[in-house]
Amino acid sequence: MSTSPKSPGAGGTTHPPAPAPAIERQPDRLEAPGTDAIDVPAHMPEEAGFPMPDWDALLKWVASIPAEADQAHAWMRLELAWVQRLQAALGAGYTMRLADNVVLLSSLDDAAARATLAHVSRSRQRVLHTLKGVAEVAEWGVDILVVLDDHDTYYRYAGNHYPDEGEFAFSSGMYLNAGCGHFIVVKDELLAIEPTIVHEITHACLSHLPIPAWLNEGLAVNIEQRFYPQANGGHDARHQHRRHQQFWGAPEIQQFWSGDSFARTDEGNALSYDLGRILTTQFAADWPRFAGFVNAADLVDGGAKAAQDHLGLSLGRIVCALLELDYNEAFEPHAHGWQSTDRASRSQAH
CATH class of the missing domain: 3.30.2010.30 (Zincin-like)
Structure with missing residues (x-):
């Protein structure tokens, strides 16, 4: 796979590729x-x-x-x-x-x-x-x-x-x-x-990879913001933290682990992307261990087993700590209570 010339907005001089040959029309x-x-x-x-x-x-x-x-x-x-x-x-x-x-x-x-x-x-x-x-x-x-x-x-x-x-x-x-x-x-x-x-x-x-939506979106948002820092929305960190604290309860966090919260049409949608970004940023600090986690994570349990095996972490404990809450076991992924059964829709939002 060759590296293409830079495009506008990506830095450097623009040298678009030469016009491609016509695409052969496929028969019926x-x-x-x-x-x-x-x-x-x-x-x-x-x-x-x-x-x-x-x-x-x-x-x-x-x-x-x-x-x-x-x-x-x-x-x-x-x-x-x-x-x-x-x-x-x-x-x-x-x-x-x-x-x-x-x-x-x-x-x-x-x-x-x-x-x-x-x-x-x-x-x-x-x-x-x-x-x-x-x-x-x-x-x-x-x-x-x-x-x-x-x-x-x-x-x-x-x-x-x-x-x-x-x-x-x-x-x-x-x-x-x-x-x-x-x-x-x-x-x-x-x-x-x-x-x-x-x-x-x-x-x-x-x-x-059969990864859960929160990890899929967390990685995608982090890459987007890494390449385009202006895409982070400019939220005040303290205000955003308060929004997270006010929104996430046990029912909502189960939607987050299952992937369903990424389909919400209220503020829970944006907060889901942001929480995924925060978790992914923290976990990725030790890249070799994080890469092992990503390759092992499975949406069927929200990545819980892989987090224990590769990061030595409880997902519920991490979220409680981020939200400055006392540990509550109800914040752990509980797949048996999730309603969605479509693996593809739960693996990623948009």
Whole structure:
């Protein structure tokens, strides 16, 4: 994976990559050595105006291909076939570009699109370096960024991936990890969306791990603020601490450990991200031990066992200490009482 030139707002001189060659249009019927051809449209039906592939069926087809190199090639062709269908669904203003293993689908003009591709590639390298031993890129396929023109389109598209979510907490970016992982953001000036892209790239580089949402988001927020210090919101630390003390009780902290609090539409949403950031910052001070914790953490128990095994810490005790509360066992993760059963939705928010 090569390092791309710097993009606007990332420091240094801008040298966008040369225009990429045209992306070959994928046929409706894909063939691969050693297996039957697959009917692509039949496996990518539209829902609410967007193609929603049956990724499980498509992955089974890929697995039926004997040679691993042919599997990887077939998977990338399926990804491109899907993005081409999404392009058609979004309308004539959207174009596809491919550079340095990154696909961009957007209505950005050529200069902005090339700068965005450079930013994604460079940011991916920085995330991998900063989270060494934890972050990875997928062995197959390409990174896919979809820049949607407005929040209405953004939420309509996201709603297909979270049909039971109801009202969404406000956001301008998501990493969607069902089937073919990709990230979506709302169109804005590149300087404005760069931090969001970095946040979502971090999720993409952690998607191989079954970590709880608080850890996933804590890492993503820390990376975003490390690369873009202006993105920290400028909250007064004392005032923010009082907000945490007033908000978190035993029921709310169980939502935090389970990941459900990240879907709240009240102040609990922002406080969840901030508490995840605080915990991750503290734990990451000893990076080798923290990396072992991240690689072992599992969302099924909120990371409790991994914290004991790798950090020698009780999550409940740490939170009580942060909130300046006497220890209360009810602040420990109690997975048996969590209602959510969807591992993907609990592994990350947005």
